[in-house]
Amino acid sequence: MSVPDYMQCAEDHQTVLVVVQPVGIVPEDQFFKIYKRIASVSQVNIRDSQRILIRYRHHYLPENNEWGDFQTHRKVVGLISITTCATSKEWPQTAERFHGQKEVYSSTLYDSRLLVFGLSGEITEQQRTDVAFYPSFEECSDVEKRVEDFVESIYIVLESKRLDRATDKSGDKIPLLCVPFEKKDFVGLDTDSRHYKKRCQGRMRKHVGDLCLQAGMLQDALVHYHMAVELLRGVNDFLWLGAALEGLCSASVIFHYPGGTAGKMMGRKQSISQPLDAGKRHRAGAQEVLIDPGALTTNGISADTSTEIGRAKNCLSPEDIIEKYKEAISYYGKYKNAGVIELEACVKAVRVLAIQKRAREASDFLQNAVYINLGQLSEEEKIQRYSILSELYELIGFHRKSAFFKRVAAMQCVAPTIPEPGWRACYKLLLETLPGYSLSLDPKDFSKGTHRGWAAVQMRLLHELVYASRRMGNPALSVRHLSFLLQTMLDFLSDQEKKEVTQSLENYTSKCPGGMEIITLPDGLKLPPVPFTKLPIVRSVKLLNLPVSLRPHKVKGLLGQNISNASPFIYSPIIMHNRGEERCKKIDFQWVQGDVCEVQLMVYNPMPYELRVENMGLLTSGVEFESLPAALSLPAESGLYPVTLVGVPRTAGNITVNGYHTSVFGVTSDCLLDGLPSVKTSGCLVEVIPALPRLQLQTSLPRSGTLCTLSFALVSTHLRKLHSNGSMRVSVYFDQILLHPRLATLYPNGKFLEKVFGEFLSWELDEALSHLPLKPGQSVTLTVNIKVKLDFSGQENLLQDLNDDGISVTGLPISSPLRQVLKPRAETKPVGSESSKAEYSHIKTLEAVLNFKYSGGAGKVEGYYRELSLGVHVDVEPSVFFTRVSTLPATSTRHCHLLLDIFNPTEHELTVRAKNNQDLVLHASECQRMAIQVDKFDFESLPQPDQESIRFSNPKQLEEERQHAQGCQINSKLGICWKASVEGVLNQLVLEHLQLAPLQWDVLVNKKPCDCDVIADCKVGDAVSLEVKLTNRSKNSVGPLALNVVPYQDYQNGVQNYDLEDGVTFIGSNTFYIDTVKPNESTVCEGALLFLYTGDFYLSIKFQDDSAGRELPLAWFTLPSVHIRALDTPPQAGA
Amino acid sequence: MNTNMAVCIAVIAKENYPLYIRSVPTQNELKFHYTVHTSLDVVEEKISAVGKALGDQRELYLGLLYPTEDYKMFRKLHNSFTDVMCNPFHNPGDTIQSKAFDGIVSGMMVQTA
Secondary structure (H helix, E strand, O other), X not given: OXXXXXXXXXXXXXXXXXXXXXXXXXXXXXXHHHHHHHHOOOEEEEOOOEEEEEEEEOOOOHHHHHHHHOOHHHOEEEEEEEEEOOOOOOHHHHHHHHHHHHHXXXXXOOEEEEEEEOOOOHHHHOOOOOEEEEOOOOOOOOHHHHHHHHHHHHHHHHHHHHHHHHHOXXXXXXXXXXXXXXXXXXXXXXXXXXXXXXXXXXXXXXXXXXXXXXXXXXHHHHHHHHHHHHHHHHHOOHHHHHHHHHHHHHHHHXXXXXXXXXXXXXXXXXXXXHHHHHHHHHHHHHHHHHXXXXXXXXXXXXXXXXXXXXXXXXXXXXXXXXXHHHHHHHHHOOOHHHHHHHHHHHHHHHHHHHHHOOHHHHHHHHHHHHHOOOOXXXXXXXXHHHHHHHHHHHHOOOHHHHHHHHHHHHHHHOOOOOOOOOHHHHHHHHHHHHHHHOOOOOOHHHHOOOOOOOHHHHHHXXXXXXXXXHHOOOHHHHHHHHHHHHHXXXXXXXXXXXXXXXXXXXXXXXXXXEOOOOEEOOOOOEEOOOOOOEOOEEEEEEEOXXXXXXXEEEXXXXXXXXXXXXXXXXXXXXXXXXXXXXXXXXXXXXXXXXXOEEEEEEEEOOOOOOEEEEEEEEEEEOXXXXXXOEEEEEOOOOOOEEEEEEEEEOOOEEEEEEEEEEEEOXXXXXXXXXXXXXXXXXXXXXXXXXXXXXXXXXXXXXXXXOOOOOOOOOEEEEEEEEEOOOEEEEEEEEEEOOOOOOOEEEEEEEEOOOOOOOOOEEEOHHHHHOOOOEOOOOEEEEEEEEEOOOOOOOOHHHHHHHHHOOOOOOOOOOOOOXXXXXXXXXXXXXXXXHHHHHHHOOOEEEEEEEEEEEEOHHHHHOOEEEEEEEEEEEEEEOOOEEEEEEEEEOOOOOEEEEEEEEEOOOOOOEEXXXXXXXXXXXXOOEEEEEEEEEEOEOHHHOOOOOHHHHHHHHHHHHHHHHOOOOOOOOOHHHOOOOHHHHHHHHHHHHHHHHEOOOEEEEEEEXXXXXXXXXXXXXXXXOEEEEEEEEEEOOOOOEOOEEEEEEEEEEOOOOOEEOOOOOOEEEXXXXXXXXXXXXXXXXXXXXXXXXXXXXXXXXXXXXXXXXXXXXXXXXXXXXXXXXXXXXXXXXXXXXX | OXXXXXXXXXXXXXXXXXXXXXXOOHHHHHHHHHHHHHHHHHHHHHHHHHHHHHOOOOOOOOOOOOOHHHXXXXXXXXXXXXXXHHOOOOOEOEOOOOHHHHHHHHHHEOOOO
16 A cells, blocks of 8 residues: 555544546546446445445545455445447457456445446446446436445445444454454464454454445444453554544544534535435434443543543543544554554644634644655656645645645656656746745736845745746746846845846847736736836936926916906815825926927836846826837936936826836836835926927027026026127027918017116118018027127236236336336236136126017917027127236337236237337237337327317327227127226326326526437536426416526436535536426526536436426426536637 | 754745745755645634634744754844834835844854755
């Protein structure tokens, strides 16, 4: 006996075994149809009080039948053969076969039947109890009746046998019952020994107990079993003692659990209520048996069977059942050949414990069962064994162990030793293990909260599912499982595993791309799609507004209309409240039909390598939306990475962004935001308004990308350098680039951000307006004039700045009337460095924004328009700086040198030209000094000597010098001039220096004018006449004045010797008195000097301090110094 | 000395996932995973039995699943576990990543290398 019947349960002990088998050729389906009808007769009531239960098998090993004496329910007592017989000719052959079949079980058979189908004719007329004829499989209405009769006949045999054995207690000669493997052990044993007799007795008792149980006499059976236990315990016949104990258990189980312990596994549902009733009836009857004194005499073996008063005393309590089972199994365990019996006993005990809900003890039994060695098992038997273990664990609620064994069974299906691995069976079994590992194949179960279950084991299982499905030849299934693995177990995969999984996924998808469809398995299991919400992980979804220039604006007047339509109330908090939820999701800007709209996702790649996401697009609803998918490549372990998905709404209305779709590793996924609670979003509902035209604005100037001085972005035009007093024309083009024919209306509206001087911007609208409305593709040009005239003068601080830096070295007050000797310095000083250049960048900036409103098409009907803004940014800077202006007296008092330090702050070459001077070329950022010799101006000669005219005349005179500012070549056409700046600077400085002093002093030595460093020669000892002439050109009288002539010698080493009492003698006074000189008059004072020695002498003519009131400018009183060289009379000269 | 040492130590969260699992023969870790996982059935059985007895008031202390007094390591392990739980930076439910705990566990394991 090697094949265990895992389906057995304790109550099977009360059944009789009937084998139903086909004889000859019987179609399988027909056979099982008949078999089912036969099997429906599972219980037959006999004479009201008795009932008999039948167990049918269509396959039973004769080997197992040999254990029939050991446990009678293993004995085949009935045989029903089913056969087809077309003609009567075949009949003898068929009958022969039937007999042959009977032979197989002949040793145990009580009775047999043959059901013949398809035969009609005279043979059928013969009345035979053991043969029934039916014309066909359809016409056999009394099969059940026949079977019942058959069972009754079996019962009669059974009852007779029972009575035969039960009454046979005289002990004459009880045969020794034994199991097949015992037979050889008893050869030559002393059959007369007491021990042997007892053994025979005990075994027979047990056998009778079995028969009683089968015959439905529960209490009798209990009594017999107790006796058998007692007898067999005495002789240490352990195998049979175990069987007796098990019988006791079975009987008790039948008593306690009339519903059966097998659960739904056995096909006995239809008769469940009957045995219940029968059982109750029977128990009542059993009480009577109990009172039977004969029975009582053999009672009282087990103390605890009688503990409960009012109960069937011989019946074991539920706890005892388990105890006895344990004992029985331990006895079975002593015999290697009784492995099957032991295993089956374990299974039965587990079922009992499952009913008792004692899972832990049941698991002990199962644990034991696992270790029972049945010798060499075929692969199929192994699978069966593991499956049944799994089922039993399931029965006691040990889902994990159940799953474990099921998985082992699944692996057994595809063991390498099996020539044709059953991948399908393996896959099916693996699927059944899923609940045990708390794994469902729906990714939604994993999207929330913490991960459920045991990741390491779950991962293993998923890998096995993938492999099994691949071997099954269902790549779609493997892709689905692998996707699931990647999606749900991502956090638990190591970097290496991630790589492997994705690689194999890519391999699979190259043959069978993964999609979003639900995969339905043949057994009805549905595999939901697995969207890759973690590849990449999306953190936030943000709908972006249109670019400023394309944003629609609502015409204010129309807005009011809409509100009044919606509600008669201006404000209603109730409505607001009701719509609260809706509103918080709706975004307060609009998209425009036909315009590209953007949604920004912040994505994150959790993979340790670059992730290629293809075909990433938006999933929307509400409006026809043309999604323009993007492909992106995310670097490994990237941080948050912005991705913009775009699309074009094709109709107007409310659009909802539901999610996005991706294609990663060949698996396309639709990721809905509803299922992604971790995604932050500021609302996904936005209104799409009807199409509006689109204008593009271009200017004739280069477009600047970086204008951030204004808070909003503009189509900006950046005039980098517009030099002071320049003007230029900018053409603004409007291109209608909308594709469908709509008419655009243009409403220009100039708006200044900054108040600027004068006419900064001006334009002529009429011409542009005459071209409106614009047809698609057309453009219109609007000319905007930019004109700048800025005054940079009066910026004292500017000059101060310039003086402070190294360029202006002297540091002397510019207005000093004294002759200044400037230190010599480099004529040109290139200013190349950026820093110094920056100091000169005294740029004024002018900015303006031109707004154009336009509308058209369906959007105009709805009251929307668009605004286009042109930012004009003009940097104005002076073209020339006069960083320093000074004068140097010329040798003649009628001339002077005007020194101009000219700095060119522009980036262009500049030519500066002055009258009588050669052109001075100034390179960019170069500073040069220009010296211009100028005649001093005679204001008297000017026609209008009043103050006003002086102001006026100055520019005119200076114009000659100022011709040098030709402006830079590029801006020359702009006619740059810097009049104002020169006025400002020069006015103050030059006026005093360039004018001829109103008091003109002429010094004559020996009647010769002495000026311009002319050296007057004289002889020692001769009187030298000195004449000082004052001409008053001012409007007022001057004087009286006192002049003091002081002679001195200059040693040319910085020492001046004024102590010349001995050297120079004045003839007359050395002081000249000048009376009041009226305007346009002149006075001459004369004196004489006598030089006593030779030498170079200087005469310093100074005003005596006490003389004139100093209301007049000092410069007016500048007298030339006189240089006289006194010589000896040369002898040759005298000759 | 090695005979009484553990080969696999696991701490399981009450939501049925491992907070910590470590086994010494690392090459066959999965086997231990399976063993520990299947052994949870008994724990679950115990919990459900307790739950039935006390109604809603679920007592999560299961009593001794094993003769802990025979093995000092259980007390040690439990003490270390309490230390981990007392760490204010430990989020209950997170896997245990404490070096101290790791050290204690290592001390209990069979040193096979």
